[in-house]
Amino acid sequence: MNNLIIRNAKREDVKSIYTLINALAKFEKEEHAVQITVEELAEDGFGENPSYSCIVAELEGRVIGFALYFIRYSTWQGKTVYLEDFLVDENYRSKGIGKLLFEEMISIAQNLNVRQMSWQVLDWNEGAIRFYKKYEAEFADEWLNVRILFDKK
């Protein structure tokens, strides 16, 4: 993996990131939940007042993994880093690419001087849970996610 680069995402990467987002949704059995468009994702991340930041793993000019995050607020801990999506293309797993991306995320969170980095994992995703346990991550299982959907005008 000599040619592997971990770097900040650029607007040109959005199409590749969008493809990976859809692959992740499919893995999570939520294929049809992706309502966002490539254009919206590009504008939201690389327009004025970006809503998220993103790092990518690039191998020989191709984006094969990403970690997308933003600062969110906790009334217990103040500003925290939230890891919204994190995926390595299934054809490039078990090569340590996820480890590089995730450790870069830890480093980003530490540099931002927050008290916490948090995310969610599906309770049946044993591979991911095993991975996170290596980092002494804490798991909480008594919270339900709740939502109300609206029609966007």
Place this chain on the structure above:
Amino acid sequence: MNNLIIRNAKREDVKSIYTLINALAKFEKEEHAVQITVEELAEDGFGENPSYSCIVAELEGRVIGFALYFIRYSTWQGKTVYLEDFLVDENYRSKGIGKLLFEEMISIAQNLNVRQMSWQVLDWNEGAIRFYKKYEAEFADEWLNVRILFDKK
């Protein structure tokens, strides 16, 4: 409840909000999880580039409930409203104050033209779950919350 007002929070409300945040953490059996200070909460909400917005229920000059929220990002749905904390003082429950606050939140989310308002609820908080079901909220129980804690410098 003729004197009840639902309004945007002001910096002067932060001390009352902080007291309610601690009451909520105690109810959630996470009393010691509140690491934030009143000063930090004030600066984060009412300084430059606020990290959150907040509405309060005021009765006879006293803040007896609040809903604290911010815009967060979903790679499936774009910008969404996230309801971080929502509480009515236990001495003022069952009077419809929560209903007023929550319906104001729905109205805020609709005006922001997002596809979703989301939040979390403890799986044993039956009263809250019953309340949210009235609004046809969707519940998802297969996600675990995961976090890594850091020492803040």
